Amino acid sequence: MAGSRFSVLRQFAESDWHGFLKGVEKEGLRVDRNGFIAQTPHPKALGSALTHPRITTDYSEALLELITPVCRTTSDLLTSLRQIHQFVQQNLGDEVFWAASMPSALDGDPSIPIAEYGTSNIGRLKHVYRQGLAVRYGRMMQSIAGAHYNLSLPDEFWRTWQAALGNQQKLKDFKSDQYFWLVRNFRRRSWLLMLLFGASPALDASFVANVSHNLSRFDDQSWFGEQATSLRMGDLGYHNNAQSSLNICFNELGTYTKTLHRAIHTPWPEYETIGNRRGDDFIQINTSVLQIENEYYSAVRPKRTTERGEKPIQALDARGVEYIEVRCLDLDPFSPVGVNASQIDFMDLFLLDCLLEDSPRIGDDECERLDDNYKDVVARGRDPELKLCRGGSRESMMNTANELLDQLEPLAELLDGWGDGTTYRSALADQRRKLEAPDLSGVPSAQVLAAMDSQRMGHREWTLAMSRQHQDALRQEGLDAEVLAEFQAMSEASLAEQRQMEEEDNEPFDQFLERYVQT
Numbered sequence: 001m002a003g004s005r006f007s008v009l010r011q012f013a014e015s016d017w018h019g020f021l022k023g024v025e026k027e028g029l030r031v032d033r034n035g036f037i038a039q040t041p042h043p044k045a046l047g048s049a050l051t052h053p054r055i056t057t058d059y060s061e062a063l064l065e066l067i068t069p070v071c072r073t074t075s076d077l078l079t080s081l082r083q084i085h086q087f088v089q090q091n092l093g094d095e096v097f098w099a100a101s102m103p104s105a106l107d108g109d110p111s112i113p114i115a116e117y118g119t120s121n122i123g124r125l126k127h128v129y130r131q132g133l134a135v136r137y138g139r140m141m142q143s144i145a146g147a148h149y150n151l152s153l154p155d156e157f158w159r160t161w162q163a164a165l166g167n168q169q170k171l172k173d174f175k176s177d178q179y180f181w182l183v184r185n186f187r188r189r190s191w192l193l194m195l196l197f198g199a200s201p202a203l204d205a206s207f208v209a210n211v212s213h214n215l216s217r218f219d220d221q222s223w224f225g226e227q228a229t230s231l232r233m234g235d236l237g238y239h240n241n242a243q244s245s246l247n248i249c250f251n252e253l254g255t256y257t258k259t260l261h262r263a264i265h266t267p268w269p270e271y272e273t274i275g276n277r278r279g280d281d282f283i284q285i286n287t288s289v290l291q292i293e294n295e296y297y298s299a300v301r302p303k304r305t306t307e308r309g310e311k312p313i314q315a316l317d318a319r320g321v322e323y324i325e326v327r328c329l330d331l332d333p334f335s336p337v338g339v340n341a342s343q344i345d346f347m348d349l350f351l352l353d354c355l356l357e358d359s360p361r362i363g364d365d366e367c368e369r370l371d372d373n374y375k376d377v378v379a380r381g382r383d384p385e386l387k388l389c390r391g392g393s394r395e396s397m398m399n400t401a402n403e404l405l406d407q408l409e410p411l412a413e414l415l416d417g418w419g420d421g422t423t424y425r426s427a428l429a430d431q432r433r434k435l436e437a438p439d440l441s442g443v444p445s446a447q448v449l450a451a452m453d454s455q456r457m458g459h460r461e462w463t464l465a466m467s468r469q470h471q472d473a474l475r476q477e478g479l480d481a482e483v484l485a486e487f488q489a490m491s492e493a494s495l496a497e498q499r500q501m502e503e504e505d506n507e508p509f510d511q512f513l514e515r516y517v518q519t
Helices: 003-010 074-090 121-137 155-165 171-197 241-245 253-264 269-274 312-319 341-356 364-380 397-407 409-419 423-434 444-454 459-477 481-504 509-518
Strands: 021-031 055-057 063-067 147-152 202-204 216-219 222-224 300-303 323-329 387-390 393-396
Touching (some): 003 155, 003 409, 055 074, 063 074, 121 269, 121 509, 155 171, 171 253, 171 300, 171 323, 171 341, 202 459, 300 312, 341 409, 387 397, 397 409, 409 423
Antiparallel strands (some): 021 147
């Protein structure tokens, strides 16, 4: 724990601590009763994927994304997420909501339908962006699901924190600098999250059909990583060679947005060869390194809510960082909603400590070492003998992990003291227990393999069984009539809003796209 900044926090009165603001974006595939990716359109009962505030789609028409509102407590967040799941589950018919990050049975790229958002220019833009992802990377990578955790601290905290540190910046600039301070330390420690929460050590054989890999056979329909924690975040998951030149290590807002802006406006030869059109159809937004900011893959992003028609980097430049989006969390297949309370509470503790710890800027050499640590834990994190780069030496991953958890104890005690409970110490203890077994059999990735093995099921069969179990439980719980009516009203309102957008949109799409690319 950094002495100076933690000491400042300890001097806060209980009334100075205003807690966390948090939210979750949870993805998951719709699959048929046999565990094959759904070929059906987005269910109309779930509203418009373009305009619904809680239920949308990610890359594929079959890849749902459920979005909670901003919540002040973990309990409120999980209640909201569960209600969204309950509404979705009631409207899936014979289909099932896939519980794992790595996808269900697939039959190559053609089996993964690209999401549709209607005929408005914004809707068509979203579809063309996804077409661009398909021609650049293929659709298989885009069928993977995860949970994104969003965290911010309220302005009341930031004003008190700024005064305590004696800072004289504008509040928006101070907040941005402090969020990047947090992000730099997140980069230094993100490997720990892959050890504690990585839960995708296996996959369906259809995902790697005709693809070279170094996985081991689990059964006729499944492969697994002998020591992997998260195949989702490894070489078979999210990666992009064209982006390796960006060298974004999140030192400050100005360089971050400039780097992304340059990538969106820098042609990439391979993408220029593909071109923007195939006949009359647009297949990419542009031929640059990135089509849009969201194409940049990273474990964490500084974010700002955008206004209609505004690009993310424009919003960041204009109003500063609003919250942090953690993107590296696998779905918890043992949870009906993909995340759990102890995990969320630990994330709050972990991220706040990233704000308190000293956070020097990251140079190119350190950036490379941090990337290597992350990749090593993703690929070999269940090896208790694994060593990571720390400073100028190689040190035991297990020792370093336990030291980081020890470091969080004083902060957990402080937060529990203000809240008059044991929430954070309990969440911390839960993570410690995962590391107690010498063979790391307590981490989620090991538990997934153990469950598959004990039930003599491959990845597809086991995940389908878990998905059905979650579906049955959520359907039996049901929704209160008032909550159900609210969701039905949201769906109807979203469909009406999409229709209105399409009726009012008279600008030809090619002109709209040209104007969008030039801004």
